[in-house]
Amino acid sequence: MQLSAHQVAQIQALKNEQNLTFTIDNTHILALKLDNQCYFYENLCPHLNKRLANDSMHCFDDSFCLIECQFHSAQFNPASGACVSGPCLGESLKAYKLTEQQGLFYLLTTSF
Numbered sequence: 317m318q319l320s321a322h323q324v325a326q327i328q329a330l331k332n333e334q335n336l337t338f339t340i341d342n343t344h345i346l347a348l349k350l351d352n353q354c355y356f357y358e359n360l361c362p363h364l365n366k367r368l369a370n371d372s373m374h375c376f377d378d379s380f381c382l383i384e385c386q387f388h389s390a391q392f393n394p395a396s397g398a399c400v401s402g403p404c405l406g407e408s409l410k411a412y413k414l415t416e417q418q419g420l421f422y423l424l425t426t427s428f
């Protein structure tokens with residue numbers, strides 16, 4: 317999935333403990349930054365396939381250590397996407413990685 321220049325600029329502007337959401341090729345993406353590392357997941361909770369977060373809210377728990385779903389508070393490891401607490405324990409978010417090829421940026425699915 318190729319990112320637009322605007323989406324790349326938004327990602328590059330992310331600060332620690334911030335996130336943003338955007339849609340690319342009809343896929344809703346949640347991008348977040350923790351410990352100076354960016355992570356990308358499909359913005360879809362495996363519990364009821366609802367959006368983990370929306371544009372106007374952060375996607376973290378109170379300690380900013382875990383991703384937390386806005387509906388029933390399932391919590392996910394930000395590095396792996398694995399659910400560590402809540403109604404979808406044992407399931408995982410669909411992860412993507414950002415790659416650059418010849419000056420263009422893409423999100424590719426990962427094998428997490």
Ligand code: FES
Pocket residue numbers: 361362363364365366385386387388389390402403
């Ligand atoms: S929809 Fe995410 S925890 Fe229920």
